[in-house]
């Protein structure tokens with residue numbers, strides 16, 4: 001079992017900063033994935049967000065003027081049997097990932113990784129948030145058939161889709177933006193509310209300080 005590195009998965013997390021100055025209206029997000037062999041490329045980690053917004057909406061450093069902090073959270077299942085590295089990682093020379101998936105679903109199941117930003121088992125470290133600051137969450141998911149998620153915050157609410165809520169649904173290859181003003185200090189859980197995903201580690205802790 002291995003974790004996806006920032007280079008593999010979170011290209012978009014880097015892009016979130018470096019390309020934030022490329023702007024189109026209203027902070028539209030593009031979920032960018034390699035299209036060479038798309039399922040293989042995505043499950044290898046070649047996926048990430050590009051954050052864009054209206055001209056004039058960003059500070060010189062590329063961050064949006066109307067928020068204090070941005071967080072990208074990719075709630076994603078990675079099928080390691082479809083990774084370009086599957087044969088090397090699984091030490092099964094001569095077997096193609098596609099064959100592994102289609103011929104042995106039980107084998108495949110144990111190589112599905114339930115991740116946030118490429119990290120499993122709750123290993124993602126979220127930044128410490130300050131009560132009262134304006135935080136924009138960019139949520140995204142992957143394209144596996146099980147990539148149906150429910151991003152859920154404990155202790156805080158967000159505004160998404162013109163609605164105040166603490167849970168934002170995501171379908172396969174979904175993109176959502178949710179704005180939060182944390183108001184309850186403490187250590188809180190952020191996780192996918194789909195039971196199996198949560199139980200398999202799609203979760204992280206978020207600290208809010210006064």
Ligand SMILES: [Cu+2]
Pocket residue numbers: 075148149150192193194197198202
């Ligand atoms: Cu989920």
